[in-house]
Amino acid sequence: MGYAVVIGEALVDLLDGQVDGEPVYRQMIGGAPLNVAVGAARLGSAVEFVGSLGDDVLAGRIRALLADAGVGQRGVVTVPAPTALAVATFAGAEPDFRFYGEPPSYGLLEADALDQELIRAASVLYCGSIALLRAPVLAAARRAWSLTTGRRVFDPNVRPRLLPDAAAMDRLRALVAEFAASADLVKLSAADAELLYPGEPLERVAQRLRTLGAAAVVITQGPTGALVSAGTGEAPVRVPAPVVNAVDATGAGDSVMGALIADLLLTGPPAPEDWPERVTYALRVAGLVCEAPGAAVAMPTREQVAARFPTPIRGRDQVSPPSSA
Structure with a gap:
């Protein structure tokens, strides 16, 4: 089965809300890569998180959450910085994140600090999100x-607040092109696609990334579902999302990536015609995440997914991954 390495940020989200009519901020451990790592681990996969954490109490809570989820921390380094914060307010379909902490605790991972054997032996490597906007983490x-000999997966996770001008967006587009060129899977949201390639239909965005070199592209569309593009000459396929009682969509897109990574570890890369089946399962995982508050803490197990969505997807829900070594 092997294991996955997830490189990127872990931080603390402060989610804007109200209690008894008074404004409050609900503290949640987050960061898209951390959510991905926890999501894949909760589905039975062996996962190692690689990143830099601060030296305060909040960083200790992040470590505890990773440990509780069964995520390895061989690649985690401690840096002399307070844990970065992301304040999220909600005024539309997508939350608005503002980030605090300079330099951010998640942006201090140096290339020389990597455990190279850990990377080389991984079956899947995830890179992406806002940590790549920091030069040390990008390196x-x-x-x-x-270094990796495993499957490469990438998610840009665009945050416009961290892209102050057109030049910054151009640099991100170049970065997406760089990683997509040799990626086995690129996952992004419809909002990411619109920010990166304004006005382009999602089918064209998927084709652009495929032309660059990505073997498969999945674009999530919230409650609508997802667009999947894989295989030479195959037209993109739209996969519907399940109907759920959503209360909090935080981390839903990350759970899709976590589920796809878990499947890559469990059964390897699918044939092009089987990608929609995998995405259908990943959208079930995301739907269950939306039915509970939080992000990482809402990531379900395979048993919970099967209980919530009992109709099998060609038997996939009944698959039990082998125990991790």
Whole structure:
């Protein structure tokens, strides 16, 4: 089965809300890569998180959550910085994140700090999200990308607040092109696609990334579902999302990536015609995440997914992954 290495940020989200009519911020451990790592681990996969954490109490809570989820921390380094914060407010379909902490605790992973054997032996390597906007982490991700012999997956997780001008967005587009060129899977949201390639239909965005070199592209569309593009000459396929009682969509897209990584570890890369089946299962995972508050803490097990969505997907829900070594 092997294991996955997830490189990127872990931080603390402060989610804007109200209690008894008074404004409050609900503290949640987050960061898209951390959510991905926890999501894959909760589905039975062996996962190692690689990143830099601060030296305060909040960093201790992050470590505890990773440990509780069964995520390895061989690649985690401690840096002399307070844990970065992301304040999330909600005024539309997508939350608005503002980030605090300079330099951010998640942006201090150096390439020389990588456990190279850990990277080389991984069956799947995930890189992406806002940590790559920091030069040290980008250098580390590039080195890991070159070292791995496993499947490479990438998610840009665009945060416009961290892209102050057109030049910054151009640099991110170039970064997406760089990683997509040798990726086995690129996952992004419809909002990411619109920010990166304004006005382009999702089918064209998927084709652009495939032309760059990505073997498969999955674009999530919230309650609508997802667009999947894989296989030479195959037209993109739209996969519907299950109907759920959503209360909090935080981390839903990350759970899709976590589920797809877990499946890559469990059964390897699918045939092009089987990608929609895998995405259908991943959307079930995301739907269950939306039915509970939080992000990482809402990631379900396979048993919970099967209980909530009992109709099998060609028997996939009944698959039990082998125990991790």
